[in-house]
Amino acid sequence: MKKITVLIALIVFIVSCSHKTAPTTAVVIPKPDSPEALAGKTVFTAKCGTCHDLKNPGDYTAQEWVPIVKEMGHKAKLNDTDKNNVLAYVQSNARQN
Ligand code: HEC
Numbered sequence: 001m002k003k004i005t006v007l008i009a010l011i012v013f014i015v016s017c018s019h020k021t022a023p024t025t026a027v028v029i030p031k032p033d034s035p036e037a038l039a040g041k042t043v044f045t046a047k048c049g050t051c052h053d054l055k056n057p058g059d060y061t062a063q064e065w066v067p068i069v070k071e072m073g074h075k076a077k078l079n080d081t082d083k084n085n086v087l088a089y090v091q092s093n094a095r096q097n
Contacts, residue, residue: 029062030088040082040089047076048086057093065090 030037048054060068065087073083 030092032092036085036088037092040085043082044086044089057090058095061097062091062094065094
């Protein structure tokens with residue numbers, strides 16, 4: 001009887017350990033030569049240097065770019081497609097964490 005208890009405890013232990021917790025903060029970075037990133041580069045060059053000098057995508061991490069592009073996309077009056085493309089461009093050239 002004791003053996004079974006140990007066995008059950010062991011199984012519960014193994015099962016509970018096999019659930020790998022997925023990293024929730026992972027950012028999917030597009031490739032620099034993806035159509036989104038290439039389109040984003042055009043928008044970035046045309047729209048993002050009007051108020052200040054063009055910022056360097058490599059000055060920020062992919063994660064840092066998310067709120068920046070949200071705010072700056074608004075300032076630059078970008079539509080959602082352009083915003084997503086700019087994000088793809090800067091993230092694909094972003095600083096490594
Ligand atoms: C309407 C004017 C305007 C436009 C257009 C604009 N920005 Fe900005 N941006 C600002 C202002 C104002 C600031 C804050 C002062 C500063 O850092 O120069 C800023 C700051 C920034 C910063 C620094 C943010 C930080 O937290 O360090 C980045 C990066 C940036 N902009 C990127 C962009 C990108 C990318 C675009 C194109 C989508 C863009 N900006 C378009 C006005 C603008």
